[in-house]
Amino acid sequence: MFIFVQADRGSNFEAAKLGSFGYGVGEFFDPSTKEPRNARIMDFVEIMRAIYARSSKFKRGNPACLLYYVTTGKVVGDASLAARSAKVMQELVSLEYFSEVDVNLIGAADILKLYTFSKNSISREFAFSSRQDIPEIPGVKEAFVGFIPALHYLPIVCDNDEVVRSVFYDNVRDWQGYNDVNDEIRATLKSDRRKRFVLMNNGITIIARNMTHTGSKFVIEDFQIVNGCQTSHVLFENKEHLDETVLVPLRLIWTQDEEVIEDIIHATNKQTEVTSEQFFAITTFARHLEAFFKNFPEGKRLYYERRSRQYDGLPIEKTRVVLQTNAVRAFSAMFLAEPHSTVRRYKSLSERVGKDIFIHEHKLYPYYTSAYALYLLEFLFRNQKVDSKYKVARFQILLAVRLLGNSSPIPKWNANAMDKYCEAICESLWDASKADALFDKALKAIDAVAGASLDRDKLHEAKFTEELMLYCATL
Numbered sequence: 001m002f003i004f005v006q007a008d009r010g011s012n013f014e015a016a017k018l019g020s021f022g023y024g025v026g027e028f029f030d031p032s033t034k035e036p037r038n039a040r041i042m043d044f045v046e047i048m049r050a051i052y053a054r055s056s057k058f059k060r061g062n063p064a065c066l067l068y069y070v071t072t073g074k075v076v077g078d079a080s081l082a083a084r085s086a087k088v089m090q091e092l093v094s095l096e097y098f099s100e101v102d103v104n105l106i107g108a109a110d111i112l113k114l115y116t117f118s119k120n121s122i123s124r125e126f127a128f129s130s131r132q133d134i135p136e137i138p139g140v141k142e143a144f145v146g147f148i149p150a151l152h153y154l155p156i157v158c159d160n161d162e163v164v165r166s167v168f169y170d171n172v173r174d175w176q177g178y179n180d181v182n183d184e185i186r187a188t189l190k191s192d193r194r195k196r197f198v199l200m201n202n203g204i205t206i207i208a209r210n211m212t213h214t215g216s217k218f219v220i221e222d223f224q225i226v227n228g229c230q231t232s233h234v235l236f237e238n239k240e241h242l243d244e245t246v247l248v249p250l251r252l253i254w255t256q257d258e259e260v261i262e263d264i265i266h267a268t269n270k271q272t273e274v275t276s277e278q279f280f281a282i283t284t285f286a287r288h289l290e291a292f293f294k295n296f297p298e299g300k301r302l303y304y305e306r307r308s309r310q311y312d313g314l315p316i317e318k319t320r321v322v323l324q325t326n327a328v329r330a331f332s333a334m335f336l337a338e339p340h341s342t343v344r345r346y347k348s349l350s351e352r353v354g355k356d357i358f359i360h361e362h363k364l365y366p367y368y369t370s371a372y373a374l375y376l377l378e379f380l381f382r383n384q385k386v387d388s389k390y391k392v393a394r395f396q397i398l399l400a401v402r403l404l405g406n407s408s409p410i411p412k413w414n415a416n417a418m419d420k421y422c423e424a425i426c427e428s429l430w431d432a433s434k435a436d437a438l439f440d441k442a443l444k445a446i447d448a449v450a451g452a453s454l455d456r457d458k459l460h461e462a463k464f465t466e467e468l469m470l471y472c473a474t475l
Contacts, residue, residue, distance in 0.1 A: 001063050002048070002098075004028075007070040011416060013105055015084040018069050022088030022103070025067060029097055052097070064100040065092055075107040109284055112291055116169065117209075121222050124156045128252065129216035139257035142211065147198050150235050150246040156206075157225060157232050168232075170207070170224040170265060174310035175233045185234045195245045203249025204228035205268045207261055211254040218252070226261070227268035280324070280353060285360050292364040293322065293371070300430055302371055319378065322371045325350070328357060330370035333395035334402045335410065337469060340460045342395045362413045365422035369429075373398050376429055380439060392456050393446050396468060400442035401425070403472035445472055 006021040027033045028045065037045065051063070067088065085103040092101045106114075131146030157167055168174065176182065188197060209222035225232060235242065251268075255261060280286055286306045293304040303311055303321045311321050325346070332349050333339035336357075341349055349357065358367075377394055380386040390397065405425040411417035428434040449468045450458065458464055 002065045005068045011073045015080040018084045061099040065098040067103045070106040072108045075105045123221040125219045127216050128218045139260040141254040143253045147247040148250045150242045150248050153248050168229045170226050171229045173308045189238045189241045198247035205251045207253045226265045330374040334370035334398040335366045339395035339399050363418040365419045369422040400445045
């Protein structure tokens with residue numbers, strides 16, 4: 001198999017570049033090419049020639065040729081790209097060197113997904129003798145239901161006597177501690193009722209992207225525990241009470257179909273109380289937002305809490321953890337100019353998540369900018385650099401910070417100009433003296449519009465927001 005990759009830092013896929021990429025691959029195999037080749041390329045050419053010199057030994061046919069065109073853009077249905085891809089494949093197929101030719105476009109979402117797989121990729125071997133095959137299901141290669149001794153299950157999710165957090169990446173919630181449900185599971189394990197555990201527990205659902213099995217021995221790779229995070233942690237923390245009689249219900253599913261995986265996550269988690277906000281955790285946008293927040297240097301870094309309590313127990317400053325509710329409020333106040341809707345009408349805001357808030361078409365920088373502005377304002381409140389009387393107007397202050405921090409019109413949500421617009425604001429927020437001056441200016445704007453007192457009812461009216469925006473436009 002020959003694999004060629006063209007990586008471009010640009011945010012768009014270009015048909016012309018794809019064509020040039022395909023031409024270069026074709027020239028690589030052309031023995032009469034006039035294109036110049038450096039020493040490194042010639043080394044690979046010699047390897048290629050040596051391979052084809054032994055073509056008589058190709059028992060399974062000629063090698064495949066796979067092309068990957070990678071950018072930070074989005075893969076969308078572009079007719080010109082599709083036509084160019086088809087042409088590239090046709091030209092390479094005509095060489096008659098390959099059993100298969102494929103052109104793949106890899107965008108930002110795919111990069112993040114592949115990166116996540118590389119970080120979370122582990123394999124486990126275990127015995128699963130008490131099982132039943134599930135009949136063929138579209139999108140699923142194989143699936144089994146059964147049960148496994150808890151003592152045999154723990155090595156799947158543990159390493160060096162610690163729970164491997166990464167195997168729960170696709171779970172809608174992280175470990176929630178000993179709430180009523182988890183405390184009841186613990187009590188069962190500590191009692192004589194532990195033998196009934198297999199009948200009392202909803203069990204574990206494992207989705208594996210790769211799997212092999214011989215008899216009762218199973219090997220799973222790139223797997224996720226999509227349901228059973230709470231059970232797994234309770235079993236681990238009470239392992240001294242486990243014996244061979246404690247059995248865990250287990251569903252094991254082998255699939256790489258993203259739609260199937262999402263359906264399974266939704267269905268298995270609806271058996272317990274899970275909010276729509278928690279289900280949002282498994283969306284592509286939420287995963288991108290989590291990664292984007294972490295990508296900033298340490299002093300500027302925030303942590304978007306995609307899954308409930310996912311940062312508990314980690315050495316992270318709690319004030320830098322951004323809950324979804326605060327992210328929604330900050331973004332709505334600062335960039336949608338709706339600070340009056342952030343408290344009393346928050347339910348209406350939360351219902352817009354996935355519609356005009358937190359949607360795939362939006363750049364991520366506005367969400368970070370508004371979250372960082374709120375983080376910084378709360379820091380100023382805690383250190384008494386801003387009078388606590390302004391807490392009632394915190395979201396109105398965020399709007400003023402944006403209007404005064406960058407007076408330019410807001411670009412389109414998916415435009416590259418949006419990143420530059422937000423970066424200009426963040427440059428002020430990241431500089432302590434500039435940030436103090438910007439917040440001070442915002443507070444004076446609030447005072448000028450509010451008058452003698454910060455009346456809560458007045459602040460939460462759309463009229464106050466309109467007056468604030470008009471006032472800031474005059475400064």
